[in-house]
Amino acid sequence: MRIRYALILVFRLSLSTQKAFCHRTHIGLSNVYSGLRCKKSRKSFQMSKWKYRGDDTDHLAKVDKIRRSKDKLKKHNRDESQFELDKDKWPTFENAFTARVVEVHKRYAFISPEPTPGEIDTRDVWLGTVARRHLQSRRGERNNIVVGDIVLCRKTGEGDMQMSTELPCAVIEHMQPRRSRIARRDPMVMEREHVLASNVDQLLVVGSYANPGVKWGLIDRYLVLAAEQDIPAIIVINKEDLLPRESDEFRKKCDEEIAYFRKLGYTVFSLQVENQTFDDPK
Structure with a gap:
């Protein structure tokens, strides 16, 4: 009881007075603060009970709400590990099918x-949403799913989608682990990853000589991302017919960059789409 009353008095005094008081009562400030930080200690439990004694019911309700939200996040984190699941561990249920994500929006x-790996009929398009139990999970990525993901889907009705559509609808229950991905840092939250595409077999980096002008640095970044994931890359520079309008210095710069990429072993197509036969790269 004496220790409890001493702690109450310490936290009501100024910092300078705290030091003097703790020195005289043989209570170290480090012990006081470490006791507060250690949630699992008995002293911490007693102090937490002491904090909420009194008539401050609004504060108690606020703290209780925070604790419930933390418990909810823990549950969602457990659900998160179940969303990404090996294909051989996928559950079997009625009206289930394997699909590939071909386009992603905010809510769907x-x-x-x-049906067969690598055989996708993009003319057969479904509208899908991630199962609700996975939506609130805390993830280190910007999106739950991205273009290229292989997912397990369950057929559902239009009413479950909460939107009007003429497309067949499905709920995405699980996702197969990605074998490759093209990603960057999220510009809004630097600690979070923004995956652009997954399960990529071939990367085609397309630019143009003019309107808009080619950005060689951007091409470098995509080539680095592809090399990191062992994805073969091809470079295509379009609108070759606009080159005569550019300056000699610009054309020389383009020739040097293309020669440099080819020296590194990359296939580079310099072409004009309207009149190109696509037999061999120039």
């Missing part, structure tokens, strides 16, 4: 069935 995605 377009998916196409993939």
Whole structure:
């Protein structure tokens, strides 16, 4: 009881007075603060009970709400590990099918069935949403799913989608682990990853000589991302017919950059789409 009353008095005094008081009562400030930080200690438990004694019911309700939200996040984190699941561990249930994500929006995605690996009919488009139990999970990525993801879907009705659509609807229950991905840091939250595409077999980096002008630095960044994931890359520079309008210095710069990429072993197409036969790269 004496220790409890001493702690109450310490936290009501100024910092300078705290030091003098703790020195005289043989209570170290480090012990006081470490006791507050250690949630699992008995002293911490007693102090937490002491904090909420009194008539401050609004503060008690606020703290209780925070604790409930933390427990909810813990539950969602457990659910998160179940969303990404090996294909051989996918559960079997009625009206289930494997699909590939072909387009992603904020609240839904377009998916196409993939009955055989690598065989996707993009003319057969479904409207899909991630199962609600996975939506609130805390993830280190910007999106739950991205273009290229292989997912397990369950057929559902239009009413479950909460939107009017003529497309067949499905709920995305699980996602197969990604074998490759193209990603960057989220410009809004630097600690979070923004995955642009997954399960990529071939990367085609397309630019143009003019309107808009080619950005060689951006091409470098995509080539680095592809090399990191062992994804073969091809470079395509379009609108070759606009080159005569540019300066000699610009054309020389383009020739040097293309020669440099080819020296590194990359295939580079310099072409004009309207009149190109696409037989061999120039």
